[in-house]
Amino acid sequence: MLxxxxxxxxxxxxxxxxxxxxxxxxxxxxxxxxxxEARNHSHWLHSRTxxxxxxxxxxxxxxxxxxxxxxxxxxxxxxxAELDLTTIVLENVDLDAVAAQLDVxxxxxxxxxxxxxxxxxxxxxxxxxxxxxIVSRIDIDAIVAGxxxxxxxGxxxxxxxxxxxDxxxxxxxxxxxxxxxKVDVDAIVGKVNVxxxxxxxDIDAIVAGxxxxxxxxxxxxxxxxxxxxLDPLVAKVNLMAVVDRLxxxxxxxxxxPDPIVAKVNFDAAMAQIDLIGIxxxxxxxxxxxxxxxxxxxxxxxxxxxxxxxxxxxxxDAVGQLVGRVFRRRAALDGSTLDRSTQQ
Amino acid sequence: xxxxAAPRAATGxxxxxxxxxxxxxAMGVDMAVVVIIGASLYFLVAGARLVWTPTTFEWPTAPxxxxxxxxxxxxxxxxxxxWAMTGRSYGDSLLGLRVLxxxxxxxxxxxxxxxxxxxxxxxxxxxxxxxxxxxxxxQDVVLRTVVVYDWHGAV
Numbered sequence: 001m002l003x004x005x006x007x008x009x010x011x012x013x014x015x016x017x018x019x020x021x022x023x024x025x026x027x028x029x030x031x032x033x034x035x036x037e038a039r040n041h042s043h044w045l046h047s048r049t050x051x052x053x054x055x056x057x058x059x060x061x062x063x064x065x066x067x068x069x070x071x072x073x074x075x076x077x078x079x080x081a082e083l084d085l086t087t088i089v090l091e092n093v094d095l096d097a098v099a100a101q102l103d104v105x106x107x108x109x110x111x112x113x114x115x116x117x118x119x120x121x122x123x124x125x126x127x128x129x130x131x132x133x134i135v136s137r138i139d140i141d142a143i144v145a146g147x148x149x150x151x152x153x154g155x156x157x158x159x160x161x162x163x164x165x166d167x168x169x170x171x172x173x174x175x176x177x178x179x180x181x182k183v184d185v186d187a188i189v190g191k192v193n194v195x196x197x198x199x200x201x202d203i204d205a206i207v208a209g210x211x212x213x214x215x216x217x218x219x220x221x222x223x224x225x226x227x228x229x230l231d232p233l234v235a236k237v238n239l240m241a242v243v244d245r246l247x248x249x250x251x252x253x254x255x256x257p258d259p260i261v262a263k264v265n266f267d268a269a270m271a272q273i274d275l276i277g278i279x280x281x282x283x284x285x286x287x288x289x290x291x292x293x294x295x296x297x298x299x300x301x302x303x304x305x306x307x308x309x310x311x312x313x314x315x316d317a318v319g320q321l322v323g324r325v326f327r328r329r330a331a332l333d334g335s336t337l338d339r340s341t342q343q
Numbered sequence: 344x345x346x347x348a349a350p351r352a353a354t355g356x357x358x359x360x361x362x363x364x365x366x367x368x369a370m371g372v373d374m375a376v377v378v379i380i381g382a383s384l385y386f387l388v389a390g391a392r393l394v395w396t397p398t399t400f401e402w403p404t405a406p407x408x409x410x411x412x413x414x415x416x417x418x419x420x421x422x423x424x425x426w427a428m429t430g431r432s433y434g435d436s437l438l439g440l441r442v443l444x445x446x447x448x449x450x451x452x453x454x455x456x457x458x459x460x461x462x463x464x465x466x467x468x469x470x471x472x473x474x475x476x477x478x479x480x481x482q483d484v485v486l487r488t489v490v491v492y493d494w495h496g497a498v
């Protein structure tokens with residue numbers, strides 16, 4: 001704006017002094033013609049302008065430089081002092097038409113704005129500005145209402161901003177304790193849908209990414225074991241199921257019984273054992289009375305069998321004796337049973 | 344004395360008639376059983392009397408003929424039931440004997456009863472077994488029964 005105003009003023013002044021410059025140019029043409037004629041007739045003038053013969057404009061220029069410039073300068077200064085150029089321009093010049101014909105862009109392009117700005121003492125200018133007053137007159141709400149925040153945010157390169165943010169420095173400045181004291185953690189936790197969060201968590205993927213070996217190596221297992229209440233845990237264990245899954249034979253096969261047996265105090269162990277009770281249970285388990293009965297029955301059967309056999313032998317002996325006494329040919333062994341029963 | 348022949352199989356379908364020795368042994372066992380049954384009944388009666396009149400208890404007494412008759416009745420009932428139901432008394436079972444009818448079957452109740460009465464009243468008839476070629480007693484001859492070796496199913 002300042003540059004445009006300067007160019008506008010300069011242009012207006014140039015245009016306003018047009019009649020003066022025209023009069024001066026006519027005067028110069030006339031003086032040039034007179035000087036050229038005088039040079040042709042004057043040897044002194046010719047010698048003073050040696051080397052520039054035939055160049056009327058150069059002669060005039062030299063003439064002006066030598067004689068007329070001081071006069072012209074004084075005349076122009078006196079005229080300008082008398083004239084109120086501003087009033088003349090405002091009353092006689094159609095500034096709008098002039099401005100319409102101005103090629104502002106060309107003018108601006110010719111202006112060395114950097115140089116102009118470099119010469120401006122912006123600090124002093126800013127110090128003179130009443131920024132508070134300016135800010136108080138600004139309707140910030142209206143400005144904000146007119147701003148398309150979505151579009152603005154969409155144009156923001158958040159990644160680049162984040163890359164430039166020194167998160168560490170920010171975090172170091174944060175008073176986390178004060179923030180935590182102000183947070184109602186219970187209320188926050190009460191609003192959290194833990195089930196939904198758990199459903200969205202891929203626990204398998206998390207566990208797969210965990211280096212359990214390094215965690216276990218860092219654990220003080222002895223300290224953890226000392227703090228455990230093992231009795232309730234053991235009470236919940238289905239020991240029978242565990243035992244059923246054990247390969248007892250393989251475990252026992254790995255055990256070297258000799259050193260264990262060598263340490264056993266059999267006398268003390270035997271003193272604590274209810275041998276009578278164990279023997280009673282064994283007798284009950286094997287049904288010793290039944291075994292005795294069976295063995296006794298077996299003996300009785302064998303005895304009865306012997307009596308029967310001996311009885312038959314005795315019968316046959318008696319039969320043969322009687323047959324010999326009565327001189328019977330056939331022995332009385334009952335072989336005539338069929339015949340006799342059929343009679 | 345010639346050596347006795349080995350007894351033939353006693354569990355076949357056709358059995359040999361039993362001789363006098365085994366049958367006398369069986370009769371002895373049956374007599375013991377009858378005596379035990381009679382004694383048991385005697386002590387049972389005595390116990391009942393002790394419970395019923397403990398203050399005036401006395402051992403029951405009976406005349407000889409009464410007691411003998413009582414024992415004979417017990418013997419008849421015992422032999423009848425044994426022969427009719429299984430074909431053998433306890434003595435027969437112990438010696439591996441069985442009483443069969445003329446049809447080689449277990450005698451019926453009537454035949455068993457008649458044979459039991461006959462045996463109890465005329466026990467001497469048993470000795471005819473030693474003289475009989477078919478090892479039959481007088482009772483067997485009269486009632487056409489036979490006593491054979493039969494160890495199958497015996498005690």
